[in-house]
Amino acid sequence: MIDLAPSSTSSETELSHRLLESMVRIRMIEEAIAERYSAQQMRCPVHLSIGQEAASAGVCAALRHTDQAMSGHRSHAHYLAKGGNLRAMIAELYGRETGCCKGRGGSMHLVDVDAGFVGAVPIVGSTIPIATGLAFADRLLRRDRVTVAFLGEAATEEGVFHESANFASLHQLPIVYVCENNLYSVYSPLEVRQPAHREVFEVAAGHGIRSRQIDGNDPLAVYHLMKESVAYARSGEGPVFLELKTYRWREHCGPGFDNHIGYRTEAEYQAWRERDAVASTERRLRDAGAYDEERIDRHREHVEGEIIEAFAAAQRAPFPAGSTLMNHVYSEGSHP
Amino acid sequence: MSRELTYADAIRDGFAVAMERDPRVLLMGLGVPDPKGFFGTTVGLQQQFGTERVMDMPCAENGMTGVVLGAALNGLRPVINHQRLDFALLAMDPVCTQAAKWNYMFGGATKMPVVFRMILGRGWGQGPQHSQCLHSWFAHIPGLKVVMPTTPYDAKGLLIASIEDDNPVVFIEHRWLHHIKGEVPEGHYTVPIGPARLARAGTDVTIVAFSYMVLEALEAAQRLDSLGVSAEVIDARGLRPLDREAIAASVQKTGRLVVADTGWGTAGMSAEVIAVASETSFRSLKSAPRRVCFPECPTPTGPSLAAEFYPRSGHIVAAVRETLDWAPEPSDWLMPAGIELDKPNPAFTGPF
Ligand SMILES: Cc1ncc(C[n+]2csc(CCOP(=O)(O)OP(=O)(O)O)c2C)c(N)n1
Ligand SMILES: [Mg+2]
Numbered sequence: 001m002i003d004l005a006p007s008s009t010s011s012e013t014e015l016s017h018r019l020l021e022s023m024v025r026i027r028m029i030e031e032a033i034a035e036r037y038s039a040q041q042m043r044c045p046v047h048l049s050i051g052q053e054a055a056s057a058g059v060c061a062a063l064r065h066t067d068q069a070m071s072g073h074r075s076h077a078h079y080l081a082k083g084g085n086l087r088a089m090i091a092e093l094y095g096r097e098t099g100c101c102k103g104r105g106g107s108m109h110l111v112d113v114d115a116g117f118v119g120a121v122p123i124v125g126s127t128i129p130i131a132t133g134l135a136f137a138d139r140l141l142r143r144d145r146v147t148v149a150f151l152g153e154a155a156t157e158e159g160v161f162h163e164s165a166n167f168a169s170l171h172q173l174p175i176v177y178v179c180e181n182n183l184y185s186v187y188s189p190l191e192v193r194q195p196a197h198r199e200v201f202e203v204a205a206g207h208g209i210r211s212r213q214i215d216g217n218d219p220l221a222v223y224h225l226m227k228e229s230v231a232y233a234r235s236g237e238g239p240v241f242l243e244l245k246t247y248r249w250r251e252h253c254g255p256g257f258d259n260h261i262g263y264r265t266e267a268e269y270q271a272w273r274e275r276d277a278v279a280s281t282e283r284r285l286r287d288a289g290a291y292d293e294e295r296i297d298r299h300r301e302h303v304e305g306e307i308i309e310a311f312a313a314a315q316r317a318p319f320p321a322g323s324t325l326m327n328h329v330y331s332e333g334s335h336p
Numbered sequence: 337m338s339r340e341l342t343y344a345d346a347i348r349d350g351f352a353v354a355m356e357r358d359p360r361v362l363l364m365g366l367g368v369p370d371p372k373g374f375f376g377t378t379v380g381l382q383q384q385f386g387t388e389r390v391m392d393m394p395c396a397e398n399g400m401t402g403v404v405l406g407a408a409l410n411g412l413r414p415v416i417n418h419q420r421l422d423f424a425l426l427a428m429d430p431v432c433t434q435a436a437k438w439n440y441m442f443g444g445a446t447k448m449p450v451v452f453r454m455i456l457g458r459g460w461g462q463g464p465q466h467s468q469c470l471h472s473w474f475a476h477i478p479g480l481k482v483v484m485p486t487t488p489y490d491a492k493g494l495l496i497a498s499i500e501d502d503n504p505v506v507f508i509e510h511r512w513l514h515h516i517k518g519e520v521p522e523g524h525y526t527v528p529i530g531p532a533r534l535a536r537a538g539t540d541v542t543i544v545a546f547s548y549m550v551l552e553a554l555e556a557a558q559r560l561d562s563l564g565v566s567a568e569v570i571d572a573r574g575l576r577p578l579d580r581e582a583i584a585a586s587v588q589k590t591g592r593l594v595v596a597d598t599g600w601g602t603a604g605m606s607a608e609v610i611a612v613a614s615e616t617s618f619r620s621l622k623s624a625p626r627r628v629c630f631p632e633c634p635t636p637t638g639p640s641l642a643a644e645f646y647p648r649s650g651h652i653v654a655a656v657r658e659t660l661d662w663a664p665e666p667s668d669w670l671m672p673a674g675i676e677l678d679k680p681n682p683a684f685t686g687p688f
Contacts, residue, residue, distance in 0.1 A: 044461020
């Protein structure tokens with residue numbers, strides 16, 4: 001977590017650099033996955049977050065290490081920003097024994113309990129009630145902890161979202177629902193799924209939840225709003241719902257670009273590319289004469305090293321042996 | 337006129353024929369009108385039949401399944417499409433507790449002509465939550481009909497029959513069948529819901545197979561031929577009703593039974609087939625029946641474990657050896673060279 005007095009300009013500058021570093025790292029890792037995907041060694045669907053990095057960076061920077069998060073199919077950025085282990089994630093994409101799920105999950109199932117990333121699953125909406133349950137247990141056990149449920153806007157269409165929001169509101173649970181509204185569910189635009197005269201965040205407001213909508217490509221704004229939301233949830237005042245407006249650059253699933261297939265326009269895509277959070281954060285710092293280019297260059301080099309190392313380690317790692325197929329079906333534990 | 341079509345094109349053709357004949361037929365589902373056309377099975381249908389009859393929907397499987405039940409009560413004949421059976425599980429109440437019951441519960445006062453279409457995923461990272469083969473669940477429920485066609489001909493004919501049936505029908509496709517080619521007549525025809533299909537006649541052993549496993553069973557039958565064993569392969573095709581007569585007649589002829597299902601064995605269709613054989617043909621059985629099913633663990637995602645997980649033709653051959661009281665032959669389990677067991681077809685390069 002980044003804890004700096006938000007008023008001073010020097011701390012704002014430091015904050016911007018840290019958010020930039022976080023976003024750059026996520027993007028470089030996602031791009032590295034995209035570049036290597038065609039080698040057919042990562043044999044699982046991949047849902048990349050390129051274009052949406054500001055959301056994860058801003059949100060997770062406002063959390064404590066001990067806070068928890070859950071996500072869905074598009075979870076690489078959430079996992080990484082929450083502090084999930086990079087090597088274990090890449091190894092999981094390669095289906096290896098050293099992966100975070102020991103090769104049983106793939107890209108759509110990430111977990112790093114030590115980092116507070118309690119799980120991501122690809123059934124849309126399924127982690128929303130489970131994350132709500134994390135917060136419920138924390139409330140009953142009087143823990144000082146906040147849970148974040150990451151979701152896409154399509155997940156707000158599922159019944160479980162409403163059932164969970166109602167319950168969280170009823171019990172004033174310490175949870176922040178972070179909804180990245182990227183306008184699409186696979187190839188289906190919002191227009192064919194939700195009424196045009198109602199914003200996504202208003203639905204949560206209807207459940208009596210504190211709800212806000214914000215530019216999800218502005219990492220600083222996301223961070224400050226999240227900071228305030230986490231404080232609110234932590235203090236026991238109740239849940240918060242944040243709608244972060246953003247856009248994925250690449251295809252829904254896979255490494256490529258797919259504007260040519262016709263479900264969205266090149267013009268719309270270009271307009272969102274203009275709002276690239278990495279470039280705009282850099283620009284903002286530069287304009288203020290505060291950009292530490294050398295620092296960011298060093299960071300890029302460092303991340304490049306991490307990436308090379310993580311992919312090399314993954315490719316060296318063994319596949320889980322066939323004899324382990326039946327391991328982990330049940331937990332060995334019991335509580336007599 | 338007949339021509340060769342892929343299974344996916346046969347489904348598309350079946351939709352077009354049914355929608356042409358009956359303006360009440362309506363397609364709904366996430367991604368039904370999308371550019372990739374739902375694995376190619378709905379390509380061009382929205383252009384042909386309009387946005388009111390071929391519709392995308394909110395990401396709300398439970399609610400929308402209930403909505404199509406109401407639409408069916410009020411005169412439409414909806415088909416709700418799920419790209420994975422796993423997504424349809426969100427709608428278990430409307431499918432199992434509502435649709436399956438209404439005809440009976442209200443003494444025949446209402447009708448639910450709905451098709452629930454579900455696809456079984458497999459391979460390339462589909463894993464524990466995108467490839468569950470739970471077709472047996474639906475077969476457990478009186479009031480539902482359940483079909484799982486294997487050939488393009490049956491896919492089209494059973495789809496039209498399912499749409500025209502006044503009862504709720506669960507229509508299940510295996511993702512690995514979509515690229516399979518076969519003869520498909522043009523225009524309208526139906527394949528009745530219920531009767532099994534004799535995929536290959538034989539005299540020494542009966543292999544009853546479900547969906548994709550029919551292809552593995554046919555491959556196994558060829559290998560068995562070279563061992564001097566004549567295998568009869570029955571494509572069950574219908575799960576509910578299950579063709580008990582066809583199973584009984586074949587077992588009474590061959591005296592041996594192997595069941596190959598694309599799913600788990602415990603409390604599944606394979607158990608049901610063996611129960612049918614025991615109940616109808618106990619005295620004809622020369623050996624204990626065997627089944628070839630998934631190992632009793634969730635589907636793993638990684639390619640090494642997935643290859644270990646999915647049963648193949650060799651497993652069926654091994655099971656047949658057991659029914660013959662032959663010694664096990666380790667080469668049965670050898671991984672076939674050059675075949676990538678996590679790809680639906682050789683042209684596949686991901687991502688899903
Ligand atoms: C219950 C369920 N229904 C459908 C799907 C298929 N599916 C996978 S991702 C996705 C899109 C979800 O969109 P959104 O929640 O907005 O997230 P985004 O992909 O835009 O990040 C869908 C419909 C699924 N995985 N689970
Ligand atoms: Mg979305």
